[in-house]
Amino acid sequence: MCEECRSFFHSLPVDQGCEGCQKVDPLQQIVKNNDTTIWYCKDCLQWKKQYPEYPFCHRAFFKYDEPFQQWLKQYKFIGDIRLAKSFVGEWQQLKKMYPDFIYCPIPLSAERISERGFNQVSEMLIAADLPFQELLVRKKHLPAQSKKTREQRLSMPQPFEFTNQSIDVTNQKILLIDDVYTTGQTIFHGASCLIRNAPQEIQSFSLAR
Numbered sequence: 001m002c003e004e005c006r007s008f009f010h011s012l013p014v015d016q017g018c019e020g021c022q023k024v025d026p027l028q029q030i031v032k033n034n035d036t037t038i039w040y041c042k043d044c045l046q047w048k049k050q051y052p053e054y055p056f057c058h059r060a061f062f063k064y065d066e067p068f069q070q071w072l073k074q075y076k077f078i079g080d081i082r083l084a085k086s087f088v089g090e091w092q093q094l095k096k097m098y099p100d101f102i103y104c105p106i107p108l109s110a111e112r113i114s115e116r117g118f119n120q121v122s123e124m125l126i127a128a129d130l131p132f133q134e135l136l137v138r139k140k141h142l143p144a145q146s147k148k149t150r151e152q153r154l155s156m157p158q159p160f161e162f163t164n165q166s167i168d169v170t171n172q173k174i175l176l177i178d179d180v181y182t183t184g185q186t187i188f189h190g191a192s193c194l195i196r197n198a199p200q201e202i203q204s205f206s207l208a209r
Contacts (some may be wrong), residue, residue: 001086008067012060012209020044021058028133043161043184051188053193054202057096058187059097060209061090064180068208072179078121085205091128093173098203101175102167103132106161106190109140120179124207135174136190137163154183162193169199174206 017024018041027039040048047056062068075083094103105121113119115145124134142158176190187204 005094008064010063018044020047020056021184022060037052037146046185047184047188054080054191058184058204058206060181060206061087062208064208068083078099079117080125083116083209084127087124088128091124094205098175101203102169103130103175103177104135105132105168106176106178106186107134107136107138109138116176121177133164133167135164135167135169136160136193154185156185158189158192160189162197169194169197171198171200173201174199179208180207181206181209
């Protein structure tokens with residue numbers, strides 16, 4: 001991607017926003033026992049109540065704004081697979097940010113793969129020469145997330161199951177990777193499947209938030 005096109009995308013601040021997902025606003029504060037103030041958004045506060053044992057920390061490269069949505073439409077929905085190479089430089093940063101992690105892309109259903117022709121996350125990782133493992137399978141074919149309301153996304157039933165029995169993830173570090181993070185429901189569904197297999201750590205990352 002040339003510098004002019006790259007300038008349309010807005011990077012998320014690294015050390016600002018929600019501690020759990022990098023959402024910038026609105027935030028609510030939590031004061032820990034050592035008087036350290038940590039900021040969380042409403043969604044992450046709810047996730048912390050639902051998964052109190054899960055030290056969740058999601059990070060992303062870009063803001064999910066109009067320029068990014070237009071790019072995603074061309075890549076993901078129109079099917080211009082050439083755009084998988086758009087952010088190779090950004091994806092390759094994961095090697096330094098998450099060393100010794102197993103990279104696990106969020107899977108698509110067989111029906112969605114047949115319709116779209118490719119998994120948009122896997123193709124970006126392939127373009128960036130990042131090895132990954134398909135630890136999850138999507139067992140239920142549901143309407144596209146982009147067509148759902150916020151309430152429908154949050155009430156979505158568990159669509160995944162852990163199937164890659166050839167890989168022992170016990171005490172392993174796993175990075176769940178998706179294209180976009182909205183409510184967090186998809187990521188937490190994936191994490192809840194993996195937690196049962198006793199990994200050492202689960203973190204998550206997306207191209208945009």
